[in-house]
Amino acid sequence: MRQLTIVQALNEALAIKLEEDGDTLVFGEDIGKNGGVFRVTDGLQDKFGGDRVFDTPLAESGILGMAIGLAENKFRPVPELQFFGFVLEAMDSIAGQMSRYRYRTGGAKNLPITIRAPFGGGVHTPELHSDSFEGMVTQVPGIRVVVPSSPYDAKGLLISSIESDDPVLFLEHLKLYRSVKEEVPKEKYTVPLDKANIVRAGDGVTVVAYGQMVHEAVLAAEKSDASVEVIDLRTISPIDMDTIEKSVKKTGNVVVVQEAQRSSGVMGNLLGEIAEHCFMYLDSPPKRVTPPDTAFAFGAAENIWIPDSVKIEETIRETLEF
Amino acid sequence: MLNPFDAEAQFEGIGKLYPVLRILDEEGEIVDDTLYPDISDDELVELMKRMVWGRIYDTRVTNLNRQGVLGNYAPSGGQEASQLASQFALEPEDYLLPTYRDIPPLVMHGLPLHKAFLWYKGHVEGNLFPEGLNAMPPQVIIGAQIVQAAGLGLSFKLRKENRVVLTYIGDGGSSQGDFYEGLNMAGSFDAKAIFIVQNNGFGISTPREVQTRAGTLVQKAAAAGVFGIQVDGMDPLAVYSAVKFARKYATEGCGPVLIETLTYRYGPHTMSDDPARYRDDEELTAWEKKDQLIRMRKFLQKKGLWDDGIESQTEEQVRIEIKEALEKVRQTPGQTVDGFIDNMYSVKPELYKRQQESHAGRRHS
Ligand SMILES: Cc1ncc(C[n+]2csc(CCOP(=O)(O)OP(=O)(O)O)c2C)c(N)n1
Numbered sequence: 001m002r003q004l005t006i007v008q009a010l011n012e013a014l015a016i017k018l019e020e021d022g023d024t025l026v027f028g029e030d031i032g033k034n035g036g037v038f039r040v041t042d043g044l045q046d047k048f049g050g051d052r053v054f055d056t057p058l059a060e061s062g063i064l065g066m067a068i069g070l071a072e073n074k075f076r077p078v079p080e081l082q083f084f085g086f087v088l089e090a091m092d093s094i095a096g097q098m099s100r101y102r103y104r105t106g107g108a109k110n111l112p113i114t115i116r117a118p119f120g121g122g123v124h125t126p127e128l129h130s131d132s133f134e135g136m137v138t139q140v141p142g143i144r145v146v147v148p149s150s151p152y153d154a155k156g157l158l159i160s161s162i163e164s165d166d167p168v169l170f171l172e173h174l175k176l177y178r179s180v181k182e183e184v185p186k187e188k189y190t191v192p193l194d195k196a197n198i199v200r201a202g203d204g205v206t207v208v209a210y211g212q213m214v215h216e217a218v219l220a221a222e223k224s225d226a227s228v229e230v231i232d233l234r235t236i237s238p239i240d241m242d243t244i245e246k247s248v249k250k251t252g253n254v255v256v257v258q259e260a261q262r263s264s265g266v267m268g269n270l271l272g273e274i275a276e277h278c279f280m281y282l283d284s285p286p287k288r289v290t291p292p293d294t295a296f297a298f299g300a301a302e303n304i305w306i307p308d309s310v311k312i313e314e315t316i317r318e319t320l321e322f
Numbered sequence: 323m324l325n326p327f328d329a330e331a332q333f334e335g336i337g338k339l340y341p342v343l344r345i346l347d348e349e350g351e352i353v354d355d356t357l358y359p360d361i362s363d364d365e366l367v368e369l370m371k372r373m374v375w376g377r378i379y380d381t382r383v384t385n386l387n388r389q390g391v392l393g394n395y396a397p398s399g400g401q402e403a404s405q406l407a408s409q410f411a412l413e414p415e416d417y418l419l420p421t422y423r424d425i426p427p428l429v430m431h432g433l434p435l436h437k438a439f440l441w442y443k444g445h446v447e448g449n450l451f452p453e454g455l456n457a458m459p460p461q462v463i464i465g466a467q468i469v470q471a472a473g474l475g476l477s478f479k480l481r482k483e484n485r486v487v488l489t490y491i492g493d494g495g496s497s498q499g500d501f502y503e504g505l506n507m508a509g510s511f512d513a514k515a516i517f518i519v520q521n522n523g524f525g526i527s528t529p530r531e532v533q534t535r536a537g538t539l540v541q542k543a544a545a546a547g548v549f550g551i552q553v554d555g556m557d558p559l560a561v562y563s564a565v566k567f568a569r570k571y572a573t574e575g576c577g578p579v580l581i582e583t584l585t586y587r588y589g590p591h592t593m594s595d596d597p598a599r600y601r602d603d604e605e606l607t608a609w610e611k612k613d614q615l616i617r618m619r620k621f622l623q624k625k626g627l628w629d630d631g632i633e634s635q636t637e638e639q640v641r642i643e644i645k646e647a648l649e650k651v652r653q654t655p656g657q658t659v660d661g662f663i664d665n666m667y668s669v670k671p672e673l674y675k676r677q678q679e680s681h682a683g684r685r686h687s
Binding site: 032056057058059088125128263292294299300301302 | 595
């Protein structure tokens with residue numbers, strides 16, 4: 001079968017939805033002729049026309065605000081934020097507006113919007129482009145946050161996200177866009193939202209991660225002498241605690257990894273749930289591998305700031321030696 | 323009397339409000355000496371030297387980026403008049419709020435060259451400015467500089483300081499919410515601020531026409547009650563003259579000024595951009611014919627102020643400066659996680675000490 005990168009897999013998912021559903025609209029900065037700065041939307045404007053796939057003026061608040069208006073009239077907008085670092089311009093549309101629209105209308109109205117954005121770091125972008133702000137959105141109820149870590153998942157999760165009647169923030173890791181390739185079916189398929197994925201089975205320690213950190217965790221698992229189970233969250237809000245708790249109850253040890261700063265992130269919350277529900281099953285204190293609580297590292301020094309497989313493996317060892 | 327329902331007439335009227343200021347034409351002739359700035363021969367030569375500097379800088383840094391020596395770079399070739407003649411009209415006490423593309427004027431305002439290079443590489447030392455450099459770090463979040471400039475401009479008024487802030491934004495950036503808010507704030511408070519919209523034709527790939535239905539970008543000033551001037555951005559004398567005027571106007575408390583410079587970026591948006599996807603060579607060639615260096619060279623040669631010797635001397639000087647700066651970059655120690663943690667708060671939270679221990683010794687080479 002064909003091997004695709006995440007960029008190609010996402011492009012295919014968008015093309016399938018544009019083809020299948022005339023209400024699907026794709027728009028954002030430089031996504032038309034230019035095909036997006038990472039080429040995720042390459043060729044889509046040519047194929048589906050400038051009314052379905054279009055460049056917008058440079059204004060993130062405008063892009064997401066317009067998405068809400070379009071969705072109100074039954075379109076299914078798939079806006080792009082060029083980098084997730086620019087989400088701050090559009091936070092009201094996300095946290096104040098679209099995520100609570102269903103709630104505010106007593107469950108009567110949905111906003112089926114899928115916001116795509118590249119996030120994370122490790123590719124030496126200019127200052128303020130790389131950021132892992134996902135924790136800010138995972139605090140917001142009413143919007144799912146989905147993060148694929150492989151080309152197969154990217155395609156299936158994006159289709160599920162676009163088909164979901166609720167808003168989704170779909171985060172695409174910068175470093176994974178072209179660095180992983182795998183077999184991806186040509187036809188349409190979906191990968192379920194709200195479900196974590198056991199990417200590597202084991203019974204000694206559970207390692208939970210998402211995005212690029214899944215790959216670091218798998219590398220660490222391969223290097224480790226222990227039997228490591230690696231779980232990819234895939235949807236980071238809401239979290240599939242079921243899958244995680246089953247694993248933790250089996251292994252009795254847990255290490256969680258995130259590329260975002262330590263405090264107030266996805267993993268802190270996850271450990272809270274584990275403490276409440278798995279306490280009696282634990283053989284060691286749960287451990288977190290994260291960067292420190294500073295702003296995202298300056299480009300040149302990203303590699304000493306972002307967690308890597310070495311640090312994860314070390315932490316796995318400490319956990320098992322407890 | 324305009325008919326209130328005549329949309330065409332209204333748009334036409336707006337179009338007439340902002341004639342393009344041009345002083346030096348493509349042949350190096352003065353086309354309008356009524357607005358010729360108060361500038362000495364020495365200053366003319368210095369301005370030309372700076373533009374030559376800018377052009378060589380652009381070529382060299384582009385190459386250094388391609389070789390992987392420096393980090394990402396947003397080319398400025400084509401915008402020398404817009405960037406360097408505008409900065410040239412400032413005083414050292416004036417404040418500069420540059421964008422990622424406006425590193426050359428920031429260097430002219432006092433940023434040591436090696437610091438500029440460190441910034442491209444993603445090293446915090448690039449933003450550690452020498453004492454007395456009145457500038458904020460290059461802005462990457464498009465539009466943020468506009469609201470901040472309004473604040474600085476207000477601060478000068480409140481402190482009764484006789485200086486201005488000058489900030490740049492692109493045609494793309496003029497669509498951003500912060501652009502409108504900043505302009506409006508500045509107008510509302512008579513902030514001592516100059517906003518320069520460098521209209522170089524494109525955002526990244528998005529053409530100026532997609533950004534707005536407005537006939538000009540300068541006319542956006544009107545909605546905020548701000549004075550606006552449209553300038554031939556390839557004409558260094560026009561840019562200089564406009565900024566000189568704006569500086570006087572703003573420092574005297576008349577209010578902020580918005581200047582739109584009509585210019586063009588010769589290179590890609592950044593080094594990871596491929597302009598062939600969205601624009602054609604003919605357009606580029608047409609703009610290159612209007613180039614600022616060509617017209618200024620002709621003008622100065624006619625006045626007997628410039629020759630090939632001065633030009634090659636200037637070029638050689640730039641090459642030496644760049645070489646020295648690269649050496650300083652090589653000698654700059656790598657960043658540490660410890661350092662990042664230390665720089666977050668003026669009083670370090672207790673929790674940070676624990677985090678510092680777990681990241682101790684992590685230094686980038
Ligand atoms: C808030 C924000 N949105 C998007 C970007 C990504 N981006 C960087 S430069 C650019 C185009 C800017 O065009 P323009 O304002 O015309 O300035 P130019 O780069 O041409 O100087 C875009 C979209 C950004 N840096 N910040």
